[in-house]
Amino acid sequence: MSNPAPPKISIPAALLPSDGRFGSGPSKIRDAQIDALVAAGKNILGTSHRQAPVKNLLGSVREQLHQLFSLPNNWEVVFGNGGASMFWDAAAFGLIDKRSEHLVFGEFSSKFADAARKAPHLQEPVVVDAAPGTIAEVELADVDTYCFTHNETSTGAAMPLVRPTTPQDAIVVVDATSAAGGMAWSTSEVDVYYFSPQKGFGSEGGTWIALCSPRAVQRINQIAATKRWCPTSLDLSVALENSRANQTYNTPSISTFVMLNNQLKWMLENGGLDWCVQRTTQSSQHLYNWATRQSFAAPFVHNPAYRSPVVGTVDIDGFDANTINAVLRDNGIVDTDSYRKLGRNQLRVSMFPSVEPTDIQQLTKCIDYIVEQLS
Numbered sequence: 001m002s003n004p005a006p007p008k009i010s011i012p013a014a015l016l017p018s019d020g021r022f023g024s025g026p027s028k029i030r031d032a033q034i035d036a037l038v039a040a041g042k043n044i045l046g047t048s049h050r051q052a053p054v055k056n057l058l059g060s061v062r063e064q065l066h067q068l069f070s071l072p073n074n075w076e077v078v079f080g081n082g083g084a085s086m087f088w089d090a091a092a093f094g095l096i097d098k099r100s101e102h103l104v105f106g107e108f109s110s111k112f113a114d115a116a117r118k119a120p121h122l123q124e125p126v127v128v129d130a131a132p133g134t135i136a137e138v139e140l141a142d143v144d145t146y147c148f149t150h151n152e153t154s155t156g157a158a159m160p161l162v163r164p165t166t167p168q169d170a171i172v173v174v175d176a177t178s179a180a181g182g183m184a185w186s187t188s189e190v191d192v193y194y195f196s197p198q199k200g201f202g203s204e205g206g207t208w209i210a211l212c213s214p215r216a217v218q219r220i221n222q223i224a225a226t227k228r229w230c231p232t233s234l235d236l237s238v239a240l241e242n243s244r245a246n247q248t249y250n251t252p253s254i255s256t257f258v259m260l261n262n263q264l265k266w267m268l269e270n271g272g273l274d275w276c277v278q279r280t281t282q283s284s285q286h287l288y289n290w291a292t293r294q295s296f297a298a299p300f301v302h303n304p305a306y307r308s309p310v311v312g313t314v315d316i317d318g319f320d321a322n323t324i325n326a327v328l329r330d331n332g333i334v335d336t337d338s339y340r341k342l343g344r345n346q347l348r349v350s351m352f353p354s355v356e357p358t359d360i361q362q363l364t365k366c367i368d369y370i371v372e373q374l375s
């Protein structure tokens, strides 16, 4: 909609980041993950997912996720094909018993609420709406499932995860697609923490992973026992059974697991989740401090407590964000665009663990340089 050709601006090499990928998913993939893929080419890629090499790979991912998130022994790591969006449908069949509550404060949280609203076997969900850039607050209600979003990738707002006090047997299901690996949380506040691997884990899309508490496993089994209709490909009890055997119901993307496995190893070798959170905190503090300082920029999320450490949104004033993004792209810095449907004059920057904090500093220098040239 904006100007057809961006002005030719060449950013000095000294200001450029070491890697120009700042997309919120798919996100930057580290070189070592690609190396792992090449190494797997000889013995894992192109081989049966029902044989030991691939089963061991899935087992290693499960084991390392247990470690990264310090999961209690009775938690389970469950896999399925289709990504987080497919998990919403699986949850509408196999986690929500009768009625759910959804905190909606952006595009992704609203899509899960829609899935529950459309499911003919469920009651009308309770939906608590809040404006983009803020977070929605729990309203205690007679529901069996509370649905939260740890980080709203569309707006850059992140919510604290706290278990509602009632009803006592309600489960807490958290969309952690972009938060997982870059934000802290406590297993005592959550029953299901699900995500796709193409965001904080720098792998590829098309797979969902759900970390499940014993209460969640009990819910899955309890609904399965009612024989309520559920497509087999979306059946969480089938996914659970397969995952326990280091399998998926149907053929998984093996390369996705290879790159995820390498990322988990890298995170754990460097100090685990604490280290990852230090990195995302360092990156995001720089971004938000910079945006607060500059006259042409401001953090979109007003309340500092809800500013995401992993996906930063910055409103731009007096300059066209599309022009800034186009110039960045011309210089090899990509995917800093605002979430389309939000329709704001905004930059959005991913600060997942793979992104070097020094590259966030370089990125802001690049933006300063472009704005200087445009002034």
Ligand SMILES: *Cc1c(COP(=O)(O)O)cnc(C)c1O
Binding pocket: 025, 082, 083, 084, 085, 086, 108, 149, 151, 152, 153, 154, 175, 176, 177, 178, 196, 205, 206
């Ligand atoms: C990206 C994203 C999704 C959708 O993930 P897919 O893997 O594309 O299905 C869902 N929720 C959140 C919070 C996301 O960031």
